[in-house]
Amino acid sequence: MLAIHSTGALAQSVAKSGASVDAHDTESELIHRGHLLAIASDCMACHTVADRGKAFSGGYGIVSPIGTIYSTNITPSKKDGIGDYTEAQFARALRDGVRADGAHLYPAMPYTSYAGLTDVDVHALYAYFMKGIEPVDSVPPKTTLPFPFNIRQSMIVWNLLFLKKQRFAINPNRSIEWNRGAYLTNVQAHCSACHTPRNALMAEDLDRAFSGAQLGPWYAPNITSDPVSGIGTWTDDELVAYLKTGHVVGKNQAAGGMAEAVQNSLQLLSTDDLKSIAVYLRSVRPIRTAGEGTPAFGYGGRGDAAASVDVGPSGTWVTAPTSGAVLYRGYCASCHRSDGSGSKDQSYPSLFHNTATGGANPSNLVAAILRGVDRKVGDTHVLMPDFGEDSYVQPLTNEQIAAISNYVLQHFGNPSVSVTPTDVAIARRGGPVPFLAWIQPFILPACFVLELLVIWLVIGRDVWRRRRARAKANVQEIAQ
Missing domain, CATH: 1.10.760.10 (Cytochrome c-like domain)
Structure with a gap:
């Protein structure tokens, strides 16, 4: 096994493949590592209602263009949470977006990014969520989306198109720091989920990765290495300071979803981890936003x-x-x-x-x-x-x-x-x-019209066949 362990506060295991759990880890060490991984993965922000909800008990409303998606209870409650999940079921929900009951999650839960989590880290996260937090018996509001988005099984097709079930693999041509930054940025912190524009089916357009995206009323800016539209002219110290505090004089201040990420996750990472993110972002292909000539x-x-x-x-x-x-x-x-x-x-x-x-x-x-x-x-x-x-x-x-x-x-x-x-x-x-949200009101009428068209075609085909058979019989009768 080839692994990278952070020299900072975040204990990561970035493995090529076939990673196995470290048998020397005590349960307390494993839970602690899982806690650090949960912080880096920003689980608190979406699964806790600020100032009102208990940690990880769900109920946070994620406002999306197709409706509000409420986060689930991920405490070890056997009644309302994930207390009965096996580790395999936990891993499937985390990396494949499928709950223990077989229902599919919406990609508001960034499983497309978490798909890259190593087995070692999934094991540590499972230990933390099962033994490191208090169970909360609380049922969050139910997500009710309009047709056809309320059909969760439709995510099977979406996942076939857009879910890449690839675990993170070390790039041997890059430094340890770069690889650590790539794992943090692309997998745990799932930065691409906000900063990458979406295609017509609301999947990330990876050809324009990190080039900026609209998130409801907010805009997640371009964070490619472009010197005008991106972070190309930011210094490493400025990037680290922004991730740590959400504020850099003369540059930017975090608000909206980025403020939540700083508050719940990024400020708690080590300086080494934040530096590794900066190193990775500097390597991202520069993409210039059309019409921009000044930072x-x-x-x-x-x-x-x-x-x-x-x-x-x-x-x-x-x-x-x-x-x-x-x-x-x-x-x-x-x-x-x-x-x-x-x-x-x-x-x-x-x-x-x-x-x-x-x-x-x-x-x-x-x-x-x-x-x-x-x-x-x-x-x-x-x-x-x-x-x-x-x-x-x-x-x-x-x-x-x-x-x-x-x-x-x-x-x-x-x-x-x-x-x-x-x-x-x-x-x-x-x-x-x-x-996709714009056409939603037309989908049900379109399905109704399509159904009528199919019925009309079937009836028309039967009528045509009967007429053809009758005409053929008449021809044969005349011939006789």
């Missing part, structure tokens, strides 16, 4: 001060403002300053030299205003309030959010990008609708 963080502020506001004694607007300058001054300038430079310690970040405002895709700017930012790293809690429907202040309309976004883009970010009220409305509804 997203390359846009500097242009210094115009926002206009004054007219606010009544109760804190509500005397007149509903529509000017981006007025709205910015009322909602944003107290934290980000009128010149967009942010606070001195950058806990409220600058709006220039910021990928959320300088990118060709403004989704993250709009989503941050609509959804806010919530990220806890160590003892630091970064919180930006949302101004959507759940806002504790006066919610903003689509027109107002578009006006603020355009003001920010024109004065602090990429002036060639603009946002319309329709763009905000789409983000408010959960983001752009992919093709």
Whole structure:
């Protein structure tokens, strides 16, 4: 067996094939290793409802274009969790996306990435989930998707097309650090699941791996080695700092799903593990996003001060403002300053030299205003309030959010990008609708029409055969 063991906190086993369990591991060591692997695989983020749910008891709603998919209870509860799973059943769910009862999981559970997990690591994860966490008897909400997505067996065909059942194999031409980074990035942390665009059937388009993808209202940016669209000009220290804290001054701040990944997983990895991810990402084939000529963080502020506001004694607007300058001054300038430079310690970040405002895709700017930012790293809690429907202040309309976004883009970010009220409305509804979700309302009527067509063809064929037989009989009768 050829294996790599991390010199940092994460205990990995990256084996070529035929890996066997280390018989010298005590049960406590195995459980501890499984715990570290669960952290690296970011299991907590999706299987725990933040601030309300018990660890790994499920119920987290993963909003997808085809509907909300609720995560399952993966505690060792024999009643509601996976307590009765054998290790083979656990491995099949993890790497093949098939539950113990034979039902297929949706790829919101990144089994297409976990398919690369080694047997050694699956064994450690099984030990942790069976003996390292408390069982919770709790039934999460049931996933109910519209037809035909509610037919889980349809995933058999999808898996035949897109699931590659290949365990991670060491590349002997690369360094140990690179191989460790490849395993972390592609398998455990499943970065490709968010940062790779999807095809018409919502499978990852691996020809454009890591080149950026829309995730509901958010946009997972290009993280290829391209110096303009990707991370090619980031230093190793900046990449490690971003993965560890979700924040790099003059570059980017994590929000949405990336904030969850930093909070629940990446900040807990060792510096060595994060460096190995940086080493691997630098080797990813560069892909330039069409139309980009300047890095997203390359846009500097242009210094115009926002206009004054007219606010009544109760804190509500005397007149509903529509000017981006007025709205910015009322909602944003107290934290980000009128010149967009942010606070001195950058806990409220600058709006220039910021990928959320300088990118060709403004989704993250709009989503941050609509959804806010919530990220806890160590003892630091970064919180930006949302101004959507759940806002504790006066919610903003689509027109107002578009006006603020355009003001920010024109004065602090990429002036060639603009946002319309329709763009905000789409983000408010959960983001752009992919093709497969777009055609969903037409699938059932199409099936009905197809069924009628088949019936008509069968009836027509029978009528044609009877007429032909009758005509043939008539010809024979005349001939006689």
